[in-house]
Amino acid sequence: MATIKVATPQSEDFTGNLYVFEVPVRIWHWVHALAITVLAVTGYLIASPLPSMSGEASDSFLMGNIRLVHFIAAMVFAVGLLVRFYWAIVGNEYSRGLLIPPVWRGQFWSRMWHEVLVYSFLTRKIAKYRGHNPLAQIFMWLINVVLALFMVCTGFALYSQGTGAGSWADVLFGWVFVIEPSSQAVRMWHLTGMWLMVVFIIVHLYMVIRADFMSRQNGISVMIDGVRRFKDDGPRDPQ
């Protein structure tokens, strides 16, 4: 297994610029961000539709279109995830951070604790990271891997109800209804998942913007050109 150098030994170099996020990761990031946004908006409107349309039913297809957009975005979202998982295998070491947080390392947890202290203003000892800090990483993993898979499974399970028994969606995702026979319940869990995504987006946006101000490395721009820029040349954990 490749070593994950998100939390690098102190001996390592933490100066200068470092190419962290490769092109596929960056493209995926923005496609993924867009898909989630579209999914959340259309999903919300499926759950709580807009005020009633007037006129003949044949004149509009509003709800139908909202669902269509949701399903298209869902396909993009799902395929995107697959591509991202593939890239985790062939990409650079930072491409694996999202998928496999090194939870087996004591250091991962102690640094996570350190980050908790940082974010609760309990310490001013700010550390440097090339990839994500452990706290961000576990949060990323929970939402963008676990929850994303959950949304795909529940979403395609719901989708299979329309495509019918024996359809590919049913064959691949019908098992969801063995775990939870009530499709109303599956729907509501799917909706709840959306809200968790919204929470993530809020926090994530705040974090990356904040990083530019408060951390010792760059925030937003790293997802644009992939380059991690450190603001000082001190060691990761300064003596």
Added chain:
Amino acid sequence: MASVTTPNGFQLDDSGTRVVVDPICRIEGHLRIEVNLDENNVIRNAVSTGNMWRGLEVILKGRDPRDAWAFTERICGVCTGVHALQSVRAVEDALNIEIPANANHIRNLMMLAQYSHDHIVHFYHLHALDWVDVVSALSADPKATSELQQSISKWPKSSPGYFSDVQNRLKKFVESGQLGPFANAYWGSPAYKLPPEANLMATTHYLEALEFQKEIVKIHTIFGGRNPHPNWVVGGMPCSINVADAGAVGAVNMVWLNMVSDIIDQTIAFTDQVYLPDLKAIASFYKDWGFGGGLSSKNVMSYGEFPAYANNHTNESLMLPNGAILNGDLGTVYDVDVRDPDQVQEFVAHSWYKYPDETAGLHPWDGVTEPNFEIGPNTVGTRTAIENIDEGAKYSWLKSPRWRGNAMEVGPLARYLVAYARGKEDIKEQVDSTLAELGLPITALFSTLGRTAARGLESQWCAWKMREVFDDMMANLKRGDMATANMEKFDPATWETDVKGVGYGEAPRGALGHWVHIKDTKIESYQCIVPSTWNASPRDPAGNIGAYEAALLGTPMANPEQPLEILRTIHSFDPCLACASH
């Protein structure tokens, strides 16, 4: 105990042979009856045990009051809709919601249809076999049957060929050796008095009624989407009416209204030409079987039903009036106020529930439902293998409702007696003419057969009333009023934080009330007191026995092994135990 006299004037003696009938079949739910027979096989002690409890009152706590109708509707699928109606009424009462005129008409139509239906099914499918010997029908002469049929009614299905077809079918059925629901019964018992022709006629109508009953309920299907368990809504009815504008095909329209009108005509025809003639024909052979009066000659009660005017539940509006009669005094009818904490109360001294003080009763707004199964020291058997119940202790899943401390009989007979005593013209006329035809005095009604007769009369009356209500509704539509629901207070945000309400009225089996307490838009407490709770109730702390127990006393059994007499009297109440214990 040996011999005691109850406060409500019945002599009980538990010294003789104990006979147990469990299950009582051809009823809704699970009921056990135990009696003691003296040396002449006359019933001297009777015990009625409700065998089931589901806990709807507990389940409703904390829920949205607007959903309650759907839960309570599932109290019973036989009297489907009646609990839903009292539930929406209770919530409307609590929130001061007035329903539109059409909603009132539709609710009346649905309830009237329910009564007609329920009574027909009861008479033919749940009760008839107590009086009609199916096997004897095999030896009837179809021609004589045809003549009998034509002599009592103009019902068209009356040819000798028709009856012989049915008879052949029955023969084949019996010869197959697979007797299905007719196996192991009491055929040939001397207690059956009908000649073979009458038996064949009635058996034929058993099948016809089975086929016809599914038509009446289509009134529920049209306004409520299905039957059993049609849909309701707090504030009115969910079905919109549209008779003129675009989109009418997606609402109650002329086609459906015509269908309702048709079904009403068919129901009138069936009750006029089949049910009532059969009832009279059968009754005429059992005139001397005058048992089973019980409480009916003493205490009867009706909450009143079918408000002619929306939101008006006074006797001016009610087509069947409210009232209570005590000690058989038809000259005095008391008003029943279900809100009065001193009038309607429930006791649990002999019920499998716990109260803080079990000598006292509780008004349903203060009601408590806490199960507590324990059997008395004189039980024969164990708690999971009861051979004889101990009625000295707790012995039923029913509570004991009382009106001003009195055990009351409720149901069609009670309603008819109250209406009769209140001088309701249409009811008086119908009762008097039927009694005259049979050559019987009004006191003949205080009996098992009287109960069965009142139910038949009411079924017919309901069919007639449906016509009136339908015409009233059409007149209202003609005035341009199409509204079916008042949604002003549907949103819980508009509600007061602490309110109480009661929905009350009549169900086919008698007086029905739902009491609700709504706190912070959720149900704080919900209590139902149901017709069969009144009639099948166990004893109260004072020792008053309920209507079932009272009605069985004094009845001689031809053969204690064959509980036909017990079935007759218990069936005359049309028991519903799912309702009773809920």
Added chain:
Amino acid sequence: MPAHETFYEVMRQHGITRRSFVKFCSLTAAGLGLGPGYASKIAHALETKPRTPVIWLHGLECTCCTESFIRSGNPLAGDVILSMISLDYDDTIMAAAGHQAEEILEQTVEKYDGQYILACEGNPPLKDDGVYCLQAGKPYVEKLRYMADHCAAIIAWGSCASWGCVQAARPNPTQATPIHKVILDKPIVKVPGCPPIAEVMTGVITYYATFGQLPPLDRQGRPKMFYGQRLHDKCYRRPHFDAGQFVEKFDDEGARKGYCLYKVGCKGPTTYNACSTIEWNGGLSWPVKSGHGCLGCAEDNFWDKGSFYSPVTNLGVTGNVEHTANTVGGVLAGAAAIGVAAHAVGSVISRATGKKPQKSEEVSNG
């Protein structure tokens, strides 16, 4: 020719000719994807089969399944009972009572061991040894287990037997338990619905009587033929759903035009049943057609899924207090926004009062 009536005879009595009977048989065979040779087998079966014994038990329930059953128009319930099956025990309609009734159970076990169908309406309560449903002085669950031991297969009528239904709704005071959680070793056909549609019930029975086998079932044990699609997939109001035309409240303009009931809580999108196709009471109507949304009555535990009047319902984890996904989610998102804002303020203050991010002290635990 055996003494009992066969299917064929019943059909003849209803004026159906031999020719159309044969046609019926070949259509049935084709409809089930069977070869032409099967048509004559079916015809033969319909002409000669003795009636299958059915024992119909009632646990905790409301009897609306029985009531629904007798509403069947095609075939008529009377024909089913007299001619297609032998309904040997059903306490709601049988003539006998007390021990004469209970004897029939013994006789059935003796005569038809392993051959009869056990039709269950309602369910057994398991709490306190099952004393919440007593029959002949004993807990119902004992009777159920005994009769299940000797049956060929079980039909679980309605949502009570299939899922638990209203008495199993929170807090399920009697521990009412669906059949498949009590009887583990018999084939069970679930026919959910509260109640199920009459013709669906008789359809399941006649399928068994005709083909001598249980109908193919879906993942959840329901006959595929009736529970294969959601109401929403075949709802005649669906064009209004797709167009975004909704009833906003009962009896509004949209209601009178037959718009979609989704916003007033219709659970058609999450309910498998045949209401929108077979419809109720002889194909006359169904809940949605009469203007009220579907309650989801054929679905597992639909009672505890939150309001019948909102498309967004609770999560089934918050007790009776209704917490819908949208309220919980809205609160969470709001809290996140507030938290983030507060944190931003904290960061600014921390920065203003402190030095720059430190880089000269030891991290004790890194």
